[in-house]
Amino acid sequence: MGVTKASPGFWIWWKPPARDCCGRSPVQIRLTEQLLDSNTLRLPAQAEAFASAHGERDLLRAMDWARARGLAVMPLGQGSNVVFAGDLQALVVRQCNADIQVLAQQESWVTLRVSAGHDWHALVCRCLDMGFFGLENLALIPGTVGAAPIQNIGAYGVELEQFVEAVHCLYIDTGEPVVLTGKECEFAYRNSIFKHELRDRVIVTAVDFRLSREPLCNVQYPALQRALAARHITTPSPRDVFSAVVSVRRERLPDPAQYPxxxxxxxxxxxxxxxxxxxxxxxxxxxxxxxxxxxxxxxxxxxxxxxxxxxxxxxxxxxxxxxxxxxxxxxxxxxxxxxxxxxxxxxxxxxxxxxxxxxxxxxxxxxx
Ligand SMILES: Cc1cc2nc3c(=O)[nH]c(=O)nc-3n(C[C@H](O)[C@H](O)[C@H](O)COP(=O)(O)OP(=O)(O)OC[C@H]3O[C@@H](n4cnc5c(N)ncnc54)[C@H](O)[C@@H]3O)c2cc1C
The missing domain is CATH 3.90.78.10 (UDP-N-acetylenolpyruvoylglucosamine reductase, C-terminal domain)
Structure with missing residues (x-):
């Protein structure tokens, strides 16, 4: 099946012949998508095309679709770290997968594989509930798991790199998979290989994390120490740290829903x-x-x-x-x-x- 003739704003269904061996769940591609609601600054812009990918198969199909038209592919999460200053001559791809898989665990640690589409803050909450610790200081950072390694998100004395075992990606031009170890990601302050050598070349599909099963906390950051002291907490639990981070952030930072x-x-x-x-x-x-x-x-x-x-x-x-x-x-x-x-x-x-x-x-x- 080829591309269905579609007018702007309509969904079209496309099955690329090369990869569609099973003939199931063709990816949905929408032409001329408005991005105002897809970025937290609420800036107006239009993408030439937009795809929601529910798995790697969808991603590969969307990339094939773009390649056949000579169109760039732009991964988009929740749009909380982008500025749209004009229209995008690209197929914008959003991943919807939000799986969490326990890869291995011992008494003191656990490794998880989390799909790129998982909401970041929801992951922090779920880990806390499951007794997997370390991410509390990064609570309430907007965005997706797939975007988190791009700028090595950080807050309150903690950076993502401390927990990353591996980042799973697909090359945009070939669809080939590639896995980077935490070290290979070249993480630095709000920086990584995804902003340099691999900029616009890969889509992150999942991230492997190694977290502690022991309730250790990082309370080095002065604003966090002050918030805990104000609550008269001297030996904080990870949940105390989480609550303090959430309340400090709510006090200091404007909610994008109110102030984009x-x-x-x-x-x-x-x-x-x-x-x-x-x-x-x-x-x-x-x-x-x-x-x-x-x-x-x-x-x-x-x-x-x-x-x-x-x-x-x-x-x-x-x-x-x-x-x-x-x-x-x-x-x-x-x-x-x-x-x-x-x-x-x-x-x-x-x-x-x-x-x-x-x-x-x-x-x-x-x-x-
Ligand atoms: C109120 C507010 C508070 C914030 N606080 C913090 C903070 O404390 N610390 C911090 O570090 N950041 C913070 N940020 C920035 C932002 O939350 C993070 O950068 C977040 O990781 C962006 O996620 P996203 O899904 O919205 O990415 P997007 O904005 O959608 O994308 C950002 C970039 O990553 C690329 N990208 C997205 N997904 C993928 C993928 N799967 N594969 C490859 N590339 C991808 C995009 O192409 C784009 O270039 C804050 C933002 C807001 C609005």
Whole structure:
């Protein structure tokens, strides 16, 4: 069967001849899909085509469909870390699989394989319920499991890389499977191989995690310590940590359903030790976080606030008044307007501190 003639917005059913040996459940591909409801910034954009994949077979078929038309394939999770600044000449693919499989367990640890479409926060909750610990500090981060390795999600002193045993992917151009060990993912601060060598080349289909079955907690992060102290908790359980993280996040971060946003809009910049010492002389109250190799991480929120941009607004775009790192779409902003606003912030920070702020979410559809 070939492609059914379809007008924009209609579902079409397609069975690629090469792979459809069983002739079951053809993948649904929708032409000209609006993405406003598919990104947490609620930016308007249109994808040339959209597919919901319920498994690897669907993914392969969708990729075949795109390849036959010379169309790029763009994996999309919950759209919580993207900026759509124009239409996408691509087949956008969303994975719906949300399986959890226990691969192995011993008294003190367990390994799980989780499908890419599983909601991240729901995974954190399920692990806690099952007595599998470690992910509590990453509670309430929006998004899918498949997207989590892309920027090595992190919060409250913990990063995803601490738990990743392997990441299962398919090459977009051939459909061939590839499995990367945690080390091969080259995880770093909000970074991984998926943002460099493998950018736009693979789709993550599942992630293997190794979690603790012993209730160990990471409470190094000062804001977390303060939240636990305020509750008079001295020996916290993983559930205490989870609850504290959830309440701190709810206090500090705007809910995208109310104030459309993409979380932190800029990375915390990392500068050389020498540059940090110069800055500290000029701005003695600037918080500095020493890193490896004589480098220092600076809090982007502090820089933005000092540059006078916290709470500033231009039309429908603005900086969230309670958190300088979060840009909000207060109405019907376009991606272009949001990026223009972000550029002004970058210029103000560069002029004041000679520090470059880099945008954290992936930008699509903007002229290069
Ligand atoms: C309110 C708010 C708070 C946030 N807090 C944090 C935080 O504390 N820490 C943190 O690290 N992040 C945070 N984020 C950012 C975001 O939640 C994470 O980056 C998350 O992992 C994105 O998941 P997603 O499914 O929405 O990905 P999407 O936004 O859909 O995609 C992001 C990128 O990953 C790619 N991608 C998605 N799925 C796949 C896949 N299966 N295979 C290959 N590539 C894929 C996309 O093509 C895109 O380039 C926050 C965002 C919001 C809105």
């Amino acid at each position: 946003n993409a979380g932190s809009f800029f990375h915390n910049p990392v500068v050389t030790g020498a540059q940090a010492r110069d800055l500290a002389e000029q701005w003695p109250d600037m918080p500095l976080y020493p890193q490896a190799h004589d480098t220092v991480k600076l809090p982007a929120a502090w820089l933005i606030e000092r540059a006078g941009w916290k709470g500033r607004r231009d039309g429908d775009v603005g900086v969230y008044p309670e958190h300088a790192l979060v840009l909000v779409n207060f109405g019907a902003a376009s991606g272009a307007a949001l990026l223009e606003f972000a550029r002004h912030i970058q210029q103000a920070v560069a002029a004041m501190f000679k520090v470059q702020l880099n945008i954290e979410p992936r930008v699509y559809g903007a002229p290069v």
